[in-house]
Amino acid sequence: MSFSSKVKDELARHIGEARHCRIAEIAAIINVCGKIKENEKGEVLSLKIQTENAAVARKCFTLLKKTFNIKVEISIKKNIYLKKHRIYHIYVMDSEEALTILKVTKLLVNCKVDRHISPLIVQTACCKRAYIRGAFLASGSISDPEKTYHLEFVNQEEKHTIELMRLVNTFEMDAKIVLRKKYYVLYLKEGNQIVDLLNIMEAHVALMELENLRILKEMRNNVNRIVNCETANINKTVSAAVKQLQDIGYIDQTIGLGALPENLESIARLRIENSDASLTELGQLLDPVVGKSGVNHRLRKISQIAEKLKSTREEFHD
Structure with missing residues (x-):
């Protein structure tokens, strides 16, 4: 029915x-x-x-x-x-x-x-x-x-x-x-x-059935939203880590990681050793410990150096 x-x-x-x-x-x-x-x-x-x-x-x-x-x-x-x-x-x-x-x-x-x-x-x-x-x-x-x-x-x-x-x-x-x-x-x-x-x-019986269905539907939608949000965050984190590893690899192949300032070299080597780690986890591995924003700042600096090296190389070839 x-x-x-x-x-x-x-x-x-x-x-x-x-x-x-x-x-x-x-x-x-x-x-x-x-x-x-x-x-x-x-x-x-x-x-x-x-x-x-x-x-x-x-x-x-x-x-x-x-x-x-x-x-x-x-x-x-x-x-x-x-x-x-x-x-x-x-x-x-x-x-x-x-x-x-x-x-x-x-x-x-x-x-x-x-x-x-x-x-x-x-x-x-x-x-x-x-x-x-x-x-x-x-x-x-x-x-x-x-x-x-x-x-x-x-x-x-x-x-x-x-x-x-x-x-x-x-x-x-x-x-x-x-x-x-x-x-x-x-x-x-x-x-x-x-x-x-x-x-x-x-129609009170039908009302209760509809309310139960609405609650279940809302719960499913909330779970899907959470899963989608977490998936998006994971994808974003993975994409960022891949880009960081590419930049670190480029620097290593061109001027070498030893040419970087000590704080940038240490985070670069940690990233190579811990490719799946989050920014917070990387910060915990440093001595002294560095917060998420501090790790992010250092990795951005590495990315800027890599971009500058690429730009210089392109100018040289031109």
Whole structure:
């Protein structure tokens, strides 16, 4: 089961005790995946909710039955495009009952169907949470957190998507909208905000799983950063040591190490004998002991002498 399916499965088992919260959740589901059948006069005949998720279908059925105490029918059909998938249809065939649902969810304005989020439906924080939960069940998905952080709601209605964004952002989120083909996609990409949204929707089990994955991911990244940093330092140290040995070798072949001042000759010979030693380790081998900066200064002087000898030789040959 994908992480997205786990989240939906958990949310589908959450049935709010308060009727007003159940109404908010039903309103979100109808807004996104509800189909309202009307006659030529615009009168509501029936209501159908369509989903490919069995857990979501069961929740829709339960919410409608528990909230409105009405007759609800459910049917299962095969998806002709995806043979392994099924489409679940939840029907309210009685026109009066369908009309009642639309009135209570405030999706009927002046006797006309209007897919919007009524402020009356989301007056309280708990109802806002319920609405977002319903919208995610109907149109949301979340990527595998081991790969990337991405949560989105997909909608065909621009108006409803904008209203949903505003609703989500009342919880101090930074949700944004992008147009993808003919769909409006509301999305979050920050891991901490996705965690917060799971908390808002009350998907606490999924939240803990995501948090654990985030901690492990962060630990791995920190270890990789440390290893990369240490590797870079080692490479830098090795490269510097190779250059120092080349300069010392050039001096030895031209004027001889004995021509160097005593302090430079001693560090040069120590470097030859201890090619893998760090500057600090070289300093410890001197008598008296010299600090890292002092060793570095002496080796730089040797490098300058080598460069000067090379320059003089080139001028001589020219």
